Amino acid sequence: MILDLDIGNTLSKWRLKDADSSEIRSRGAVWTREEWRPGSDIPDLDVVEAVRISSVARRAVLEETVSLLRRQVGVVHVARSTPEALGVVNGYEEPARLGVDRWLGTLASYQLAGGCCSVDCGSAITIDFVLPGGRHLGGYILPGLRLMKESLQLGTRNVAIDPDSEAEELLLPGKRTVEAVNHGIYMAAVSAVNRIYSEVCDREDVALPMLLTGGDARVVSRGIQVPHAVWPDMVYGGLEACFPLTAAERAGKMSGAPRIPPPVSLEKIRAALAFSMLL
Incomplete structure (x- = not known):
């Protein structure tokens, strides 16, 4: 599964996408916070093989999220605005x-x-x-x-x-x-x-x-x-x-x-x- 995250200042949206069929399996949203609780706030990371992140939240929020994900998921992509x-x-x-x-x-x-x-x-x-x-x-x-x-x-x-x-x-x-x-x-x-x-x-x-x-x-x-x-x-x-x-x-x-x-x-x-x- 691919986990896509769209982290806003107040709300964070997520969806799970099947890596083989490209079908969207589930989606949801939670309030943005600096400390994430695995399981209750985000999907089961055991089924996730890659993550893609868009974030406009505070740097601490992004850093905490990336740190959590990289402990359990092999591939984490973070989007940046480029020239x-x-x-x-x-x-x-x-x-x-x-x-x-x-x-x-x-x-x-x-x-x-x-x-x-x-x-x-x-x-x-x-x-x-x-x-x-x-x-x-x-x-x-x-x-x-x-x-x-x-x-x-x-x-x-x-x-x-x-x-x-x-x-x-x-x-x-x-x-x-x-x-x-x-x-x-x-x-x-x-x-x-x-x-x-x-x-x-x-x-x-x-x-x-x-x-x-x-x-x-x-x-x-x-x-x-x-x-x-x-x-x-x-x-x-x-x-x-x-x-x-x-x-x-x-x-x-x-x-x-x-x-x-x-x-x-x-x-x-x-x-x-x-x-x-x-x-």
Whole structure:
């Protein structure tokens, strides 16, 4: 089995992948902590032959995790943000400072779609762009839905946005404080993603496909105005591309990769952008 770990600042996600069939056998998530308890927090390491790790948590968390795993697993791969990988040139002035989850998402989306806009809707919403030739432009970071809600301190933090709500409903004025908060932060998030996408495509003279991932991708997706796909395993896809361990991965296949809808024309993007500027 292959254990893939996506360690965030608050939540750590894992999945077990069959090394022979490339099938995902199980997955889960635990709160990120510096001291891990084998057995209760992570899968049975006796069946694991290799581990791949993406981590944006504190260094102590990563070091403790790697130390635990290397005592029981023969192969441990830790992803790093590099100046260049898999045909993509990192757009950061200091490439190592780009969050590795963003880097892996960018690499995965580029392998799947070529030039792409990748949006990670987690604790923060990150938006990264890579052009068809592989030049990563950098990106944008804004508060995620939960962080925006917590910043208001109105006692509504535990009332989540219903992921099954229609976008039209979430964009209406709220008639209770909880609704007003949820609809307001939703409007802020989807408006930012839509506007940033249009501005960058206009400036770079290219219409890019869009991929969404992260815990809030499903609900944010409902308010995105351009064709896009949701790929929950995008970061894992980056790990697969960087450290291919199965026959399918070595052939370029990434787990759960969606069909990419073609983007709308650049003319339509510019027309919508021009209209929004008139309002």
